[in-house]
Amino acid sequence: MVKYSDRFKLMIVKEYLAGPLGYILLAEKYGIPSKAPIEKWTKAYQAFGEDGLRRKRTNQVYPVQFKLNVIHFIKRTGASYQDTAITFNMNTPSLIANWYKTFQREGLAGLKSKPKGRAPMSGKRKEKQSKEGNILSREAHLERENERLRLENAYLKKLKAFRQNPDAYLEKHRQRWHSNSKRKGSD
Template identity: 35%
Template sequence: MSKYSFELKLQVVQEYLSVVGGYTYLQDKYHLQGTRQLLYWVNSYKEFGEEGLRRKKHNAAYSTQFKLNAVNLYLTTGKSYREIANELKINNSAQIARWVLDYRENGEFSFSKTRGRPRKEPNLPLNNKKTSELSDSDQELSKIQKENLRLRIENEYLKG
């Protein structure tokens, strides 16, 4: 359950926009935790309307390419996280900051991680063939691909 109801958020934002009072006045009037929360609500209302103040029922899933584009946009333009989030229609600017931090730590491979528990036998291919049934060339190819991936990750880490 959200801490503040949609009706309260809407009322506070509308009072702010109609110049009833400033951030600190409205914070004291409605007993809000801080002015930052009100600033966030006002920005969300200006960018997304009333939907920006509503609590989301499910988390949005973003593709790897979308995340990379957002990070590149931040790194190349010099815009703030909030400006990038507004441009990409994301209500949570902290999400962009998280992506940038992950990118700086692990490179582009940080976005291609699979979720959940890893497989118990990672050497087995998806079609469940035993390694003895694979030809020598397939086994060698698999080893080379794994080593290539490890070296690319190491290279990105050393660059960053």
């Protein structure tokens, strides 16, 4: 979706209001894909002035009752989203269209505000471990350290054996690999 600057919108609206060119010719002249945006800008300008052409920078939160009133107005009168937006002093007909579609899909529950952002953490907090828990964690820590030292020791022994006689070490592992592959193939 192409976003047009406020100056560009104002220039086109003023050209439409002052000159002989219609929506379609202005759209062709400025390379706008359809006449719809120019119509929307013109109606917004006539209703709200230059403020009608500006994009809102903050999101306004509307109450559920207001949304419901807007939807009932559309159903009663058959007015377009643009006309409804002007009637309710809004500059965002697309927002009204979203409300209407959501209301048709989900009903009243869809119009209620939904919390934004990430869901809060669960109310269950981890309780601090007691002294017994700390003792167990200390024992677990020591067991992990012992296992790490065993692995390090075994690695250093194999490295030493490899440095002393690389050919014998490689031959031993080739034989082991060769005998394992024969067993697998004989199944």
